[in-house]
Amino acid sequence: MDPEEVAVQEDEGLGWGKSLPVHSVQEMVRKDSQSVPERYIQKHNNRPLDSEFSLDLCEIPIINFSLLANGDEEEQRKLDIACKEWGFFQITDHGVTEKVLHDMKAAEAAFFELPLEEKKKYAMGENDLQGYGQGYVVSQKLEWCDLIFLMTLPPKIRKFKHWPVSIPGFKESVENYSTETQKVAEELLANLSLLMGMEKEDLKSLHGEMKQAMRMNYYPLCSRPELVLGINPHSDASTITLLLQDDELTGLQIRHKQKWNQSQMQLL
Template sequence: MTKNLISLGGSLPVDNVQALAGTELKDVPDRYVRSELEYDNDVVSTDNDVEIPVIDLSRLLNQKSASDELAKFHSACLDWGFFQLMNHGVSEEVIEKMKVDMEDFFRLPLEEKKVYGQLPDSIEGYGQAFVKSDEQKLEWADMHLLITIPFKERNMRFWPNNPTSFRESVNKFSKDVQEVAMCLIGLMARNLGLESQVLTKPFENCIQSVRMNYYPPCRYSDKVLGLTPHSDASSLTLVLQVNQVNGLQIKKNGKWFPVKPILGAFVVNIVQIRHFRVWESLKALLHGYFIFSVVSRVAVSNTPVSACPTRTHNPDTTPTLLQIFALYHIVDVQIMTNGVYKSIEHRVVINPDKERLSIAVFHDPEISAIIEPVQDLVKKHGARYKTVRHADFLNQSINNKLDSKTFLDQFKL
């Protein structure tokens, strides 16, 4: 793996949460206790009838219904930053195989999973993400992270061969979701009056990572968090919700709204949009273009991937569209659109009785890419954010993981 990728990660070793949850805890260890939850009165009940928008990909691809559905899609991006995607076209067989193999991996004995444990200064492997100090509050979760694209960056040391079909399942899953993602990005371009390649081309040399999350139940669930409130630093995120247990929440108007999964749908999170200097000639056209992130993905759909706009597929450079997951983030878009599209905070809460599993897939441009506001918006309102190197942006994002509310302030002018 390249030095650039390695330098962005690294995590101090901590106790395994799955093993900890299996003991007779009289209380939660202090490092997991979130005192802010004691005054957490801004959570909307799951019985509330307010739900995030639902978008139908088959209607986006249908000439008769595309106009209305594109309008709904644009509104969802502006008002929520999240939506659920129906009829996406990934086969039930591929989804179910990925789910089963992931569940089987987390059922392995701890010592066997540790074979694929994180190494110093590496973002990959089994453990907990981005633990930077001994004082840092910890998340009630374990994870296994893999770099899947570019292929040359794959480190098979971290790819389990038990279950025996695990590697094949991850490979197939990531490729199929990529097709859906690129399709959606192309449709976004169409919605902006652009050729699809205007938005898809910058991702030809992207970095893709897949993060498998295991959130054990906790009898003291009102004291812990599975995922700290944050806005993702990736451009595209997709989360496949593996076992239909609620936990994902998004923040809107100061309230935390639970994302209630629809069977067979992706929960899509509008993530960061990146602008490359090599696209100077396109700046005048891109009035706040964005790329989305799918957040919590759940089952299957009926729209075949082949129905999406065609593109040239190069397995060595083409990104996998897993950040569709389903849910993983939107910080960059705030810089890129000069503040027009806002970063959406989200978090994961813990169920007192049931485990929760999810798969998040992230897509990023090359480490050397430059992020900057779109020129059209700068002309109208003046630049509100600095131009920043992608590598610097990611490093700052990781270092500020537990302080996402003030993260973007570092880039304001």
């Protein structure tokens, strides 16, 4: 195993199968900022074309969360359209404080600033999805991204061996952000229940014990960005995803009506 590769830890009994160890993209770029290894170069049909890219930012639905939570019918109508026609929307006035958002971003940044040997202490198990590394890797093209993935709710499913204890305030920042965004998610689910003709708590109840996971992504600069993807085009498997982007370097693209729309969203 090369020194810059992310080790995997043994973690038995989950049944996912073994995930291959991969290079840390962050470390790879530190050592050679100009090279793009073949395993990261995407096939042509997997690269969004300029002709498919839309600069029209204003189309992406925007929902005022405070009004929605207070039963505003116009905001509920906007949510209905956003879910049916887009599958994405931006929320404003969501009530998650600037301090909670700032602390979460700072905790994430502090983790990726750790030396590689320290980060490797929190590496994903070979039979697990939690921890530091990349998403589950078998033989596919790799993403230009390092990540740390944590299960956060309910508390009993947390694996604290993957939580960086060397970063002051990391645990508290994650817990505060987790708590606040769970409130947002539950209110959104309540409104979706109403839009679907159900009682307000029905969607939440159908989930049983709701689970929450947090994925923190790091995208190093790339000398040939047209060849790579931070994350491959996908639809999330979860019921709902809340996304917090970097304030200065937003990169999320949303595919709608055969066009990739650039987003400058803070929360989805």
